Amino acid sequence: MEFNTSFLKHASSIIAPSGYEKEVVDVWCKEMSQYVDEINLTNIGNAVAVKYGCGNIRKKIMITAHADEIGIIVTYIDNDGYLYFDEIGGIDTNILPGRTVLIKGVDNRIIKGVIGVKPIHLQKDPGSKQSLNPEDLWIDICVGNKDSALELVEVGSIGTLESVAYQQSTKMIGKAMDNRCSLSAMISIAQILAEKKCIDDIxxxxxxxxxxxxxxAQTAAFAINxxxxxxxxxxxxxxYPGMSPVRDGNINLGKGVVVAIGPNMDNEITKKVVSLAKNLNINYQIEVFARPTGxxxxVIQISRDGIRTLLLSIPCRYMHSPVETIDIEDLKSCCTLITELIENRHYL
Ligand SMILES: [Zn+2]
Structure with missing residues (x-):
C-alpha cells in the first residue's frame, strides 16, 4: 500500500499539547470527513468520526489515537521579560537547555524563544551529572522588559520544542510522532474501509x-460504550545503543506493528489478531506488559463494566523528544492488520 505522509508532516508541526489540541484535531477532522458519515466534537475536545456499517445487527468498533503531545505552559514573566514555565506531560528536563521553543502567544501569534543555558565556562561543577528541574530554566524571547514580553505572550501561553519533521528513507523524524503518526494511520484506515462494505459501525x-x-479517552469510552x-x-x-533485550524488550523500527500482550489487553482477541497477522504474512512484533500500559x-479497558481492548503500537525511538523517529513501513503494517481485522470481523 501507499502511505501519504503529508498529513503527518503537517500535524507534527502543529503546537497542540494536552488540553490545547483543537488545531490538530481540526486538521484531522478535515481529512477524515471524506471517509465517514459524521463527525462530532465532545466537551473535552475529542473528535469522534463515525462510519456506519451496513449490517442489520452491528457491533460498535472504536479506534482511538491521542492527538495531544507534551509541551510547556508559561507560569511567570519576570521584570526583564524572561518567561518561566512548567511542563505538560512527561518531559526529560535535561534535554531542554539550548533548545528553541515555539509559543502560541497573544492572538495565537507564534513566538520563538530559546531555553537559556549557562555556558560550560560559567558552571560551578561542569563535570557533574545534571538533574534539572523546570524552575532552573527560563525562556528568552529577546525582549528587554516585562511590558514588551506581555505584548507577545501571557501567563498561560503554551508551546512546544521547535522541530521540523523530515523523512529519511522510510523513517520520519520530528516532534509529536507520538502520536500524530497514529492519527495519520487512522486516516489511511478510514480511507481503505470507506471503499469496503463493512458490517459494523466504526x-x-x-x-x-x-x-x-x-x-x-476515559470520556470517549464511556460515551461510545x-x-x-x-x-x-x-x-x-x-x-539503539545501550538497550538490552532482557531488560528493555526487543522492538525494532521497520519490523512491523507491535501487538501488546498482557492484562491490559483482551487476551482472546489479541490472540486472534496475532494469528491473523501470521496468516496474512503481515509484519508484527510482540510487546509484553505485565502491568497496565501508560x-x-x-482507562478504556476499565470504563463502564469493562471494555474489550486491544493495543497496537508503532515503534518509536527517542520518545518525548523533538527527534522522535518512526518507520512508515510500520504504519503500513498497522493499517493492513486493522483493515483486515475489521472488514472480515476477525474479532468475532
Ligand atoms: Zn502517546
Whole structure:
C-alpha cells in the first residue's frame, strides 16, 4: 500500500499539547470527513468520526489515537521579560537547555524563544551529572522588559520544542510522532474501509489529554460504550545503543506493528489478531506488559463494566523528544492488520 505522509508532516508541526489540541484535531477532522458519515466534537475536545456499517445487527468498533503531545505552559514573566514555565506531560528536563521553543502567544501569534543555558565556562561543577528541574530554566524571547514580553505572550501561553519533521528513507523524524503518526494511520484506515462494505459501525476517535493519563479517552469510552476498542499509540523502540533485550524488550523500527500482550489487553482477541497477522504474512512484533500500559488502553479497558481492548503500537525511538523517529513501513503494517481485522470481523 501507499502511505501519504503529508498529513503527518503537517500535524507534527502543529503546537497542540494536552488540553490545547483543537488545531490538530481540526486538521484531522478535515481529512477524515471524506471517509465517514459524521463527525462530532465532545466537551473535552475529542473528535469522534463515525462510519456506519451496513449490517442489520452491528457491533460498535472504536479506534482511538491521542492527538495531544507534551509541551510547556508559561507560569511567570519576570521584570526583564524572561518567561518561566512548567511542563505538560512527561518531559526529560535535561534535554531542554539550548533548545528553541515555539509559543502560541497573544492572538495565537507564534513566538520563538530559546531555553537559556549557562555556558560550560560559567558552571560551578561542569563535570557533574545534571538533574534539572523546570524552575532552573527560563525562556528568552529577546525582549528587554516585562511590558514588551506581555505584548507577545501571557501567563498561560503554551508551546512546544521547535522541530521540523523530515523523512529519511522510510523513517520520519520530528516532534509529536507520538502520536500524530497514529492519527495519520487512522486516516489511511478510514480511507481503505470507506471503499469496503463493512458490517459494523466504526468510531474513529482522536482523543485529548492522553499525556495526562488518558483523560479524553476515559470520556470517549464511556460515551461510545464500544464492543471492542483498538488503541493506537507509539511504543519504545529498543534498537539503539545501550538497550538490552532482557531488560528493555526487543522492538525494532521497520519490523512491523507491535501487538501488546498482557492484562491490559483482551487476551482472546489479541490472540486472534496475532494469528491473523501470521496468516496474512503481515509484519508484527510482540510487546509484553505485565502491568497496565501508560496508554489510553489503561482507562478504556476499565470504563463502564469493562471494555474489550486491544493495543497496537508503532515503534518509536527517542520518545518525548523533538527527534522522535518512526518507520512508515510500520504504519503500513498497522493499517493492513486493522483493515483486515475489521472488514472480515476477525474479532468475532
Ligand atoms: Zn502517546
Amino acid at each position: 468510531y474513529y476517535v482522536a482523543t485529548t489529554q492522553e499525556e495526562l493519563r488518558g483523560r479524553g 464500544p464492543d471492542l476498542c483498538i488503541v493506537l499509540d507509539v511504543t519504545h523502540a529498543t534498537d 496508554t489510553d488502553a489503561n
